[in-house]
Amino acid sequence: MDLLKFFTAGSVDDGKSTLIGRLLFDSESILADQLEALQQSNRKNDDGTIDLAILTDGLKAEREQGITIDVAYKYFQTDNRKFIIADTPGHIQYTRNMVTGASNSNLAIILVDARNGVVEQTVRHSFIVSLLELKHVVVCVNKMDMVNYSQETFDNIHKAYSEIASKLHLNEVTYIPVSALKGDNVVNVSVNMPWYTGKSLLDHLETIEVNEDEKSPQARMPVQWVIRPQTDELHDYRGYAGRVSSGSFHVNDKVTILPSGVRSEISRIETFGQDQQEIHSGMSVTLHLKDNVDISRGDILVNSSHEPIVSQLIEADLCWMDTKPLDDSIMYLVQHNSKQTKCKIREMLHKVNINTLEKIPADTFQLNDIGRVVIKTADALAFDLYHENKQNGGAILIDSRTNLTVGALMFRASVE
Amino acid sequence: MNKQDTTYLDQLEAEAIHILREVAGQFEKPALLFSGGKDSITLVRLAEKAFRPGKFPFPLVHIDTGHNFPETITYRDKMIDRLGEKLIVGYVQDSIDQGKVIEQKGKNASRNALQTVTLLDTIAANKFDACIGGARRDEEKARAKERIFSVRDEFGQWDPKRQRPELWNVYNGKIHKGENVRVFPISNWTELDVWNYIRREEIELPSIYFAHQRDVITRNGQLMAAAEFLNMDEQDVIANKNVRFRTVGDMTCTAAVESDAFLIDDIIEEIKASKISERGARMDDKVSEAAMEDRKKGGYF
Numbered sequence: 001m002d003l004l005k006f007f008t009a010g011s012v013d014d015g016k017s018t019l020i021g022r023l024l025f026d027s028e029s030i031l032a033d034q035l036e037a038l039q040q041s042n043r044k045n046d047d048g049t050i051d052l053a054i055l056t057d058g059l060k061a062e063r064e065q066g067i068t069i070d071v072a073y074k075y076f077q078t079d080n081r082k083f084i085i086a087d088t089p090g091h092i093q094y095t096r097n098m099v100t101g102a103s104n105s106n107l108a109i110i111l112v113d114a115r116n117g118v119v120e121q122t123v124r125h126s127f128i129v130s131l132l133e134l135k136h137v138v139v140c141v142n143k144m145d146m147v148n149y150s151q152e153t154f155d156n157i158h159k160a161y162s163e164i165a166s167k168l169h170l171n172e173v174t175y176i177p178v179s180a181l182k183g184d185n186v187v188n189v190s191v192n193m194p195w196y197t198g199k200s201l202l203d204h205l206e207t208i209e210v211n212e213d214e215k216s217p218q219a220r221m222p223v224q225w226v227i228r229p230q231t232d233e234l235h236d237y238r239g240y241a242g243r244v245s246s247g248s249f250h251v252n253d254k255v256t257i258l259p260s261g262v263r264s265e266i267s268r269i270e271t272f273g274q275d276q277q278e279i280h281s282g283m284s285v286t287l288h289l290k291d292n293v294d295i296s297r298g299d300i301l302v303n304s305s306h307e308p309i310v311s312q313l314i315e316a317d318l319c320w321m322d323t324k325p326l327d328d329s330i331m332y333l334v335q336h337n338s339k340q341t342k343c344k345i346r347e348m349l350h351k352v353n354i355n356t357l358e359k360i361p362a363d364t365f366q367l368n369d370i371g372r373v374v375i376k377t378a379d380a381l382a383f384d385l386y387h388e389n390k391q392n393g394g395a396i397l398i399d400s401r402t403n404l405t406v407g408a409l410m411f412r413a414s415v416e
Numbered sequence: 417m418n419k420q421d422t423t424y425l426d427q428l429e430a431e432a433i434h435i436l437r438e439v440a441g442q443f444e445k446p447a448l449l450f451s452g453g454k455d456s457i458t459l460v461r462l463a464e465k466a467f468r469p470g471k472f473p474f475p476l477v478h479i480d481t482g483h484n485f486p487e488t489i490t491y492r493d494k495m496i497d498r499l500g501e502k503l504i505v506g507y508v509q510d511s512i513d514q515g516k517v518i519e520q521k522g523k524n525a526s527r528n529a530l531q532t533v534t535l536l537d538t539i540a541a542n543k544f545d546a547c548i549g550g551a552r553r554d555e556e557k558a559r560a561k562e563r564i565f566s567v568r569d570e571f572g573q574w575d576p577k578r579q580r581p582e583l584w585n586v587y588n589g590k591i592h593k594g595e596n597v598r599v600f601p602i603s604n605w606t607e608l609d610v611w612n613y614i615r616r617e618e619i620e621l622p623s624i625y626f627a628h629q630r631d632v633i634t635r636n637g638q639l640m641a642a643a644e645f646l647n648m649d650e651q652d653v654i655a656n657k658n659v660r661f662r663t664v665g666d667m668t669c670t671a672a673v674e675s676d677a678f679l680i681d682d683i684i685e686e687i688k689a690s691k692i693s694e695r696g697a698r699m700d701d702k703v704s705e706a707a708m709e710d711r712k713k714g715g716y717f
Binding site for chain 2: 245335
């Protein structure tokens with residue numbers, strides 16, 4: 001059994017929380033006392049059935065306003081897979097939450113209301129999916145019960161969305177007609193849409209292949225911690241602890257330590273006292289090198305055959321996440337894996353109107369703005385381009401006055 | 417071991433170890449909050465995996481309500497001996513004696529709420545800047561939205577509206593003086609994941625997790641261990657039953673379930689078939705729908 005992380009994008013009215021509630025409910029992932037609390041709650045659908053959206057609306061303010069304002073994580077598992085759902089709000093003022101949810105997912109579910117078809121926010125959600133480079137997209141055309149389960153409606157939406165998908169280079173898109181409220185094609189295949197011959201949503205989620213990072217030729221391990229027991233019997237023990245963020249390492253691989261550029265070879269791969277011959281993306285390990293080199297937290301070990309870019313001047317997409325606008329006169333901190341260094345915003349190239357995808361001039365970035373900037377860092381960063389390597393191509397910006405995370409950066413090019 | 421279970425448990429384990437090492441790398445004075453429950457016992461195993469053969473870069477901290485199950489304390493002391501790591505204990509009794517909190521009265525009196533004060537005092541006295549805890553997002557709705565690095569202000573409060581975005585696996589642990597961060601490495605684990613992991617790793621647990629005979633009373637539809645702290649009266653009828661505990665908290669607020677699960681395989685089967693979620697056996701959450709959110713804002717874990 002493996003793990004699939006996915007996120008759902010849709011607006012308040014698309015029935016997103018209901019869809020997740022339906023996945024949990026029909027896959028029997030809701031326990032009795034949660035169900036009891038649900039039934040005792042005052043919120044009911046018009047026909048008196050339980051409002052499944054309550055299952056994901058966690059915070060008081062959300063219950064009061066009847067909207068989802070944060071990322072809520074939900075878990076369920078079937079015989080084939082364990083799932084982590086990031087339930088993110090769809091309204092434009094919560095773009096940053098959607099970016100956050102998308103950054104931690106392998107797959108996106110985009111909800112379209114069958115009555116309204118592809119609308120402005122569908123474009124916005126799809127843009128975020130393409131910005132965060134999610135390879136797998138499922139378009140759920142929801143509320144099919146409200147359009148008499150019409151195939152023509154579904155086909156028209158399919159066609160309209162295909163144009164957006166091709167504009168945004170979303171190559172792997174699956175279309176499923178559903179009714180979250182009634183349960184059609186969510187877990188169980190619908191009897192109301194015999195014209196649809198594809199899989200139900202859950203069936204699709206259970207069977208789709210997702211493990212791109214492992215196949216990457218770029219082997220990367222940011223060093224988090226150096227293990228040095230300094231006891232008598234382990235006097236010379238020096239292990240570099242970290243999590244392989246992409247690719248694989250093998251014993252005797254030639255590696256480069258960046259940003260210093262020093263080279264060595266892997267002498268030993270350890271996972272919790274057990275020696276391994278190789279280690280893959282996602283695993284937390286301790287590596288040993290043949291040479292005694294100076295390595296500390298913030299350095300990154302890479303395979304010498306595929307070294308990343310090392311640069312201080314980087315072009316990146318930026319999503320601004322703070323209520324205080326970007327100030328290009330101050331220094332921010334950039335955190336890239338385990339490395340932190342100061343940086344300045346050297347240039348604001350453009351912003352994107354995320355409803356129309358038009359490029360517009362940028363003189364500042366406000367909350368939820370997305371666009372392209374050039375940053376200059378105090379220390380060089382050893383990074384990959386985001387579309388090739390998410391873990392080593394993404395970073396966050398921190399405002400050192402407030403310590404808040406104020407921006408998400410997706411590295412697109414070195415300017416030098 | 418079921419081969420199918422390894423992949424996702426390995427992924428969860430790797431994520432938790434990564435988070436623990438980020439704590440070590442980003443903070444000056446972290447601590448691991450140890451309750452004696454299975455989740456914090458799992459954290460200890462993960463810490464061994466993250467830092468051995470070195471020492472833990474943090475002490476273990478236990479907030480002792482004085483109403484613990486004796487089995488928990490026995491387990492704790494034995495474990496500390498085996499690990500050779502430092503243990504710091506904060507006593508709720510001390511907070512009571514100092515007049516910082518007032519012991520609740522009446523039938524449902526519990527020290528559970530009081531331990532928040534002792535916890536905050538222990539954090540302040542030791543100047544801890546990060547406290548690692550075993551909370552999981554599947555336990556409760558408010559927890560489902562909490563970050564892995566959850567910043568608390570100098571009053572220990574959680575502000576759900578001011579949470580920092582957490583992107584990829586980059587965790588921002590920058591804080592101001594007086595603030596601290598609660599860190600939850602097993603946020604993405606479910607109860608069943610924890611049990612499967614304990615089975616796979618062959619981790620020893622306090623005996624009360626397994627079915628045993630015990631004198632219990634029924635209160636508000638739940639089975640409570642018949643302990644002297646429970647302020648029992650003539651209406652409380654003591655019965656001897658085969659029970660076990662699904663969580664290990666204070667004796668006054670942790671309910672037992674009737675069970676014949678004597679072995680870990682039995683427990684896993686029981687949970688798979690169970691119709692009551694884990695926190696359902698904690699009376700402290702039942703007060704209102706927003707009970708957990710309110711306690712978290714006040715500094716509770």
